[in-house]
Amino acid sequence: MTRAWECVLEGSRHSSVSTLPIRSTINDSWHRCADGGINAQQDHAPIETDREVVEARSRGSWELLEAAARPFATIGRMLDGTGAMLVLADKDGVLIDVIGDKRTVFDGKDIHLGIGGKWTEDVVGTNGIGTALWTGEPVFVHAAEHFCAGIKRWTCAGSPIRDPFDGKVIGVVDLSGHPDIFRPHNIALVTAAAREIERAIADSQTAERMMLLEAFLASANNYRASDGLLIVDRQGRAIFHNNVTLPEGRRLGNGLRPSSMSCWSPELTGSGFLDTLATSLPETMRDCNVCPLELDGDIRGAALVFQKNSRGRTVSISRRPSERARDESSIIVGQSKAIRAAIDIACRAAETDDVTSLLIEGETGVGKELFARLIHAGSGKQTGTPFIALNCGAVTKELFGSELFGHVPGAFTGASRDGKAGVFELANGGVLSLDEIGEMPLDIQPFLLRVLEERVIHRLGESRARPVSVRLVASTNRDLKEEVSAGRFRRDLFYRVSAVTIHVPPLRERGDDSLLLLEHFNRKLAERRDICPLEFTNEALDALQAYRWPGNVRELRNLVEHLHLVARDRVIGLGHLPAEIAEVPGLIGSAAGEGSVLSFAEAERQAILKALAAEQGNLSKVATRLGISRPTLYRKLEQFGIKRSYA
Structure with a gap:
């Protein structure tokens, strides 16, 4: 096995390699890793250490975590003393739950096999999580079969978890430990766990679809049985239809998502749900009214009503942008004067294009990002525009320029081979939320100021100017005036980002x-x-x-x-x-x-x-x-x- 690995590292694709004891799954993965420039001497995966970022990722995967809670609790109790641990990764290969033998869980921290660790093939080579994500099939990777030398003292078996609705891979369940726990049937165990998680997700989705139908029936005052009706969930997936025909002439079956609809049903979560849905509809389906469907105060779906014999109308969103923003404020729960005053300032700032930079001040945990999303939701030009968030406290000083402005291929050691767009480019036309801006290194601040004033960016290593139109919403838990006085924050940048300041009160x-x-x-x-x-x-x-x-x-x-x-x-x-x-x-x-x-x-x-x-x-x-x-x-x-x- 070691000889076969060395041949791959040497770039050999000679036929003699095929005579060495290596499975095709591992061989293919090794070559992907070698071609991708993975460091074969690597001894750990990258890990996110910022607690807020990790918590945000967990909140984004709440459905997967809740579905996995029962099988993880059952299996986890049986792993104590066995030398094995069970981990759950999301669709990006980031670990969001870990349970099992305490000693093994502790040892896993050495290679960042813990919550926040990223285990995709493209960053840590062949492994049970990343290779299962790549192949979409259950995979075991034993000891020397790992691509990176520092991980070869581990064995793992991973099985992908698929969304029961559309079959997309949404995570991986993996059993890991030291090589002596290896058994061929480990892969059967994780596959069974993955299937149980999928069944739990299916039950949850079915319940939510029923609640969406009930929400529509409760609000369908003007709906007639002769009208066309299409109800979609928060991912834009069709869950119910009546009198609706697709452009190709095929009827949309209940609970089915034909490939012809994939062009208009992207991820529609977040504050821009209605506008994104409206602009994503094909021309032939824009003769409709769009009605939001709320569950527990959150917009979790929408009903598209096609009135009989109507002609030539476009999608009608019944609320003006300012009204959308004020409805979005319902996600900020509270009726105190202090919080309502902050919401009012955010709504009024969102409604004008004159305010291009805002500063949100508040202690840790008060919900500053909710206000940034509220401003995005209330923008008059918000339709279909992006909302991009970056936590400045989670970025190393060396990577700040690349994260903000992007880079071209080979701009620096470790740069992406294909280049990378920075957050300013990704947020072009929308809102960029820079959380904890007070953590930004002093030597990066002049470049940020220049972008805000000139509205152009230059990727690292590139001379070409790229125009950007971005509304910046900065937030901080520090007193930036004190930071300015102490020389840790530029005075000119402070005045630039604080054109409008919103103070979010502590609880x-x-x-x-x-x-x-x-x-x-x-x-x-x-x-x-x-x-x-x-x-x-x-x-x-x-x-x-x-x-x-x-x-x-x-x-x-x-x-x-x-x-x-x-x-x-x-x-x-x-x-x-x-x-x-x-x-x-x-x-x-x-x-x-x-x-x-x-x-x-x-x-x-x-x-x-x-x-x-x-x-x-x-x-x-x-x-x-x-x-x-x-x-x-x-x-x-x-x-x-x-x-x-x-x-």
């Missing part, structure tokens, strides 16, 4: 918003897991409201996730809360009398009644006060039996 300054957010995260998590929401005693709610929340909204969300995992009886008292929250002044010693349980449903009903009284029955103002959309308010009124003539 401790937002009054009752902590309880609104608690209810929001509790309900969303319960719906995703198809379980009942948690209930909180009055003492627990008092403690949560009195707590200072140094980690802000992120800390609150993490607490709710933790409580969902550890609570057995679904009722949360002071004893379930961390000590730093439970032991607040005035509440110590009150745990003995847990008090009555206040359900979120009752709290929600009371909040609506109070808002109706305060706003004298004006439903638009009530919805704004509660931080929900009018359709959601209507459903709540019906749910709680509150008469609309209440006021």
